[in-house]
Amino acid sequence: MKRKLSWICAVAIGMSAFPAFMTQATPAMQPLVNAEPAEAPAVPAPADENQPVGQVMPGVAGANAPIVAQNAPSRDVKLTFAQIAPPPGSMVLRGVNPNGGIEFGMRSDEVVSKAVLNLEYTPSPSLLPIQSQLKVYLNDELMGVLPVTKEQLGKKTLAQMPINPLFITDFNRVRLEFVGHYRDVCENPASSTLWLDVGRSSVLDLTYQTLPVNNDLSHFPIPFFDPRDNRPVTLPMVFAQSPDKALQQAASIVSSWFGSRAGWRGQHFPVMYNKLPDRNAIVFATNDKRPDFLRDHPAVNAPVIEMINHPDNPYVKLLVVFGRDDKDLLQAAKGIAQGNILFRGNSVVVNEVKPLLARQPYDAPNWVRTDRAVTFGELKTYEEQLQSTGLEPAPINVSLNLPPDLYLLRSTGIDMNLNYRYTTPPQKDSSRMDISLNNQFLQAFSLNSAQESNRLLLRLPVLQGLLDGKTDVAIPALKLGAMNQLRFDFQYMNPMPGGSVDNCITFQPVQNHVVISDDSTIDFSKYYHFIAMPDLRAFANAGFPFSRMADLSETIMVMPKTPNEAQMETLLDVTGTIGAQTGFPSINLNITDDSSQIQGKDADIMLIGSIPDKLKDEKRIDLLVQATQSWVNTPTRQTTFPSIMPDMADRAADVRTTLTSSGPMAAVVGFQSPFNDQRSVIALLADSPRGYTLLNEAMNDSGKRAAMFGSVSVIRESGVNSLRVGDVYYVGHLPWFERLWYALSNHPVLLAILAAVSVVLLAWVLWRLLRIISRRRLDPDNE
Secondary structure, three states, X not given: OHHHHHHHHHHHHHHOOOOOOEOOOOHHHHHHHHOOOOXXXXXXXXXXXXXXXXXXXXXXXXXXXXXXXXXXXXXXXXXXXXXXXXXXXXXXXXXXXXXXXXXXXXXXXXXXXXXXXXXXXXXXXXXXXXXXXXXXXXXXXXXXXXXOOHXXXXXXXXXXXXXXXXXXXXXXXXXXXXXXXXXXXXXXXXXXXXXXXXOOOOEEEEEXXXXXXXXXXXXXXXXXXXXXXXXXXXXXXXXXXXXXXXXXXXXXXXXXXXXXXXXXXXXXXXXXXXXXXXXXXXXXXXXXOOOHHHOOOOOOOOOEEEEEEOOOOOOOEEEEEEEOOHHHHHHHHHHHHXXXXXXXXOEEEOOOOOOOOOOOOOOOOOOXXXXXXXXXXXXXXXXXXXXXXXXXXXXXXXXXXXXXXXXXXXXXXXXXEEEEEXXXXXXXXXXXXXXXXXXXXXXXXXXXXXXXXXXXXXXXXXXXXXXXXXXXXXXXOOOOOOEEEEEEEEEOOOOOOEEOOOOEEOOOOOOEEXXXXXXXXXXXXXXXXXXXXXXXXXXXXXXXXXXXXXXXXXXXXXXXXXXXXXXXXXXXXXXXXXXXXXXXXXXXXXXXXXXXXXXXXXXXXXXXXXXXXXHOOOOOOOEEEEOOEEEEXXXXXXXXXXXXXXXXXXXXXXXEEEEEOOOOOEEEEEEEOOOOOOOEEEEEEEOOHHHHHHHHHHHOOHHHHHOOOOOEEEEEOOEEEEEOOOOOEEEEOOOHHHHHHHHHOOOHHHHHHHHHHHHHHHHHHHHHHHHHHHHHHHOHHHO
16 A cells, blocks of 8 residues: 555656646546556567567566546557657667667647557577666666567567656657677677667557646647647637638738748648637637637627637637737737747737838748858757767768759859867777768768867869869769758777687777867858749749748738638648748738739739639640649650759640549649749649648648649649649849850750850960961061
């Protein structure tokens, strides 16, 4: 009984550490006193019964007893290593690199009541039993040890390790440490026989229990978005009826702001008309137009943002955006996007949102600055990103998100001033630092044992060419894209034991430390902005051309007169995706339902639903979707990987095909704006509600977005297919001499002929000049 009471006290102490905005759950915790320890769960059966399986290590009885509160909702989650472990999901622990791990976060409004780690691993058949073992840590607290037995050697082993929920915090790391031995004396930690393979089907089973949360906006955006939650953000938005233009703009601002917070997680905004959601949601309501479940709420006389309980579930919260009219809702939405740092209490009134400084092109917070050199410290996303430790230090990665229209074709190089520090190798050897870009090796630099820090003034040319001594790193042609990974690998030749059993030389392993200094810089400020369009890859991966202005101030969105739920969902998902790519909300997006208002406008145009009749120029668009009928132009030759300059012959439309079908289909179509040669039109089309679902799923799926390119992307149940077809136009500015080189870059024969003619002309001019000089020198009287 004393043991049970001590366990209960420990639980109570752990629960008290959670954030103050959660209400006290003392009554709900009463059943803990009478809770009996649960039996250890059964060991999972092997996937293949005929396959040899090592001994299964049982869990400790009662250690994973659930901690439950009365009537509190809970959810069971299985986090497989394939999902949360570093790629490829499986991990091989070796003698010189014995550590591996997984990381997971926990929402502020939840607590883990039960955690069990189910491991699938195979130890090397050369290991010494019992002396070899696998240690499991949670946040550097030892959870248990799994000894390697004789029966497990070389066989797949299933083991279960209970995890104490009291050690789970906001951010958690489960670390696996391999202690391997293959002989009693004179071992070499680098021996290829020292390994333990942890399978990607290993899983961490968690039971999350929801905690009651106070209606306090000082923690906003929690619980509607929690940065500790690694799952995609799914946040319903509720309207009384089909919204008009101002309310559509307000909802777009909110969705893009949540998208900018969600970032790499992904985001989805289901739309409901006059329905009560079953999860945390955003509700838009005015005094005259409000969902039925808010009909008894008092009227407001200003833009108000209020956090309330779900009418049927106190664990679900609703963020209600109130106003006297749609203008108030627009002001409240801007308050969410730009004034949330002042939120507190259960409601706030947005008195004024006053812009102080106009946005500039290409100033998206998620993009690398192109107006000056940027330091690596500005590119960091977490504190210790630019340092690594270990016998084999893990690679240091730096992300470079660039505007997709950055023109790098005839660039002399990208200047990078690199300052790095490292543990000095004990002797002069082949230890080196390798630099790679987008998994393409660039160059290696020796780690000089005579000094502990180095500065390199690097030039990263975007085209292969001559190396200028030891200061240049050549990037393979056109390997820079909208999203790039710059990787630094420090490779050490570590001294290892050797000799015979009678005369053994041993070393104490010493960790190596490597650091890329924060003051290292890279400069993209010398390049023009120029791109061949239409290019749906630039739209899918970077929101371009709309994201050129991060606030979408030069974008016009054309919506149907009365958009249905699917069309509104498309609008919010697209603005949320662009917000995630730029890191800034679309506070100045212009929305219209009258296609005549876009005529003559100097703006990029996005269409949702259908293409207006005034834009249905069959010379410009190459696909049209209307109800069950659609037609498409196909090119003479489909090139998956185009050359530097688009080949007009390959893109020429060869055949038009028209089909009628009841099956769902959606499409993304790009073409040049008829109102401005420097502007583009992107149309998001679907033939049915299911078609819009396919469109939204594709826009929210990074893998399907990667399949979008060219001018036409067709989305069906089978996936995404894209075409490069139709005319090419150019957006941006290049000096005349750069335009000339660009035009000749894909015609080497013509370039050679012009070069030969230029040489002949130059030689002729020089010859004539020399003849004149010679004549004057020999006969000065005939000048």
